Amino acid sequence: MGLNDTPMAYRVHIGFFGRRNAGKSSVVNAVTGQQMSVVSDVKGTTTDPVYKSMELLPLGPVVIIDTPGFDDEGSLGELRIQKTREVLQRTDVAVLVADARAGLGACEKELVEMFRESGIPYLLVWNKSDLLEETPEDGENCISVSALYHTKIHELKEKIGSLAPQKEERMRLAADLVRPGDTAVLVTPIDSAAPKGRLILPQQLVIRDLIDADVCTVVVKENMLAEALQKLKEPPALVVTDSQVFGLVAKEVPQEVPLTSFSILMARYKGLLADAVRGAAAMKALQDGDRVLIAEGCTHHRQCGDIGTVKLPAWLKEYTGKELRYEFCSGMEFPQDLGKFRLILHCGGCMLNEREMRSRQRRAAEQGIPMTNYGVAIACMKGILKRSISMFPHLAEKL
Numbered sequence: 001m002g003l004n005d006t007p008m009a010y011r012v013h014i015g016f017f018g019r020r021n022a023g024k025s026s027v028v029n030a031v032t033g034q035q036m037s038v039v040s041d042v043k044g045t046t047t048d049p050v051y052k053s054m055e056l057l058p059l060g061p062v063v064i065i066d067t068p069g070f071d072d073e074g075s076l077g078e079l080r081i082q083k084t085r086e087v088l089q090r091t092d093v094a095v096l097v098a099d100a101r102a103g104l105g106a107c108e109k110e111l112v113e114m115f116r117e118s119g120i121p122y123l124l125v126w127n128k129s130d131l132l133e134e135t136p137e138d139g140e141n142c143i144s145v146s147a148l149y150h151t152k153i154h155e156l157k158e159k160i161g162s163l164a165p166q167k168e169e170r171m172r173l174a175a176d177l178v179r180p181g182d183t184a185v186l187v188t189p190i191d192s193a194a195p196k197g198r199l200i201l202p203q204q205l206v207i208r209d210l211i212d213a214d215v216c217t218v219v220v221k222e223n224m225l226a227e228a229l230q231k232l233k234e235p236p237a238l239v240v241t242d243s244q245v246f247g248l249v250a251k252e253v254p255q256e257v258p259l260t261s262f263s264i265l266m267a268r269y270k271g272l273l274a275d276a277v278r279g280a281a282a283m284k285a286l287q288d289g290d291r292v293l294i295a296e297g298c299t300h301h302r303q304c305g306d307i308g309t310v311k312l313p314a315w316l317k318e319y320t321g322k323e324l325r326y327e328f329c330s331g332m333e334f335p336q337d338l339g340k341f342r343l344i345l346h347c348g349g350c351m352l353n354e355r356e357m358r359s360r361q362r363r364a365a366e367q368g369i370p371m372t373n374y375g376v377a378i379a380c381m382k383g384i385l386k387r388s389i390s391m392f393p394h395l396a397e398k399l
């Protein structure tokens, strides 16, 4: 991925829902200008949604999620509802496509109920309006279109855009911790686990955020940190390090310089830092035989290397002195039932969108299972958590 590409996790996720004969696929294709739907008309062929990243004017970078027909007989009952809920966990705007001639049936009402329960803004799209003599009136959250004749598709896109979370409302990753013209030093170790020829996503995102805010951004490997600090005319306004070398970096960076990690910044950005700080306290209470879930957001190859599978278990053993049992999950998998775990250690989740991360956090909280993240857990185990969140006084003072 290049620096200019918007990662999937930072795109607005637009989910299309509806029964098969409402013409949902035609609406998806009209909106995207592409034939992207693979949901077959043959009954019961799939229960899996299709995701596609694209630039959608006037919205910008989005992920379109085309879901199977909600009345698909191959995904009846519980499974159908469970799959829909999974999609809703990462949906920012829901688009419900209904046949204008048929009105709202039980299927549409059930979907609306699910959108409401999940707190997701939704839009009702009356499709096939060309087949009616009188089209239903448009409202704030409803619009009549004809996918076949491409009628009011632009208006539909504008309405979706108006429901999407606005960029201005989103927090910065790091730029709010410094001022334009300040210097920030980023420590990015390049070990065997680092992806060849590029930086991992959290590092790319923080660099982008800082340079966009006119911050002089110096990126070094840990072995060049001391030299970089010496070359600066004055101490940097911020140092951000990879969690794995937190201990080493903390020794080299003067106490008065704010120091944090990429994972801590990611957790804050996703609104999860306070819970992660609370969750880290549970590490001390772990007992022999307790189960720990280590969850990573990468779908295919772990971009964070062996930190979750090798390093964290070793550090946790050293920190707790206990024999713990581990289970691992990655990508979109995250167990529904977390009851057997005593702790969840989650990666920074840069590949997962905010809604997904919050829903994982909520699931853990509802089941009473403490959940923390790699950066917070490592800082805690190395005794430097307080320092690494000192720039967020409302959290630091609770430690």
Ligand code: SF4
Residues within 6 Å of the ligand: 200, 201, 202, 296, 297, 298, 302, 303, 304, 347, 348, 349, 350, 351, 352
């Ligand atoms: S393991 Fe997690 S933090 Fe690391 S790159 Fe993947 S999603 Fe991002």
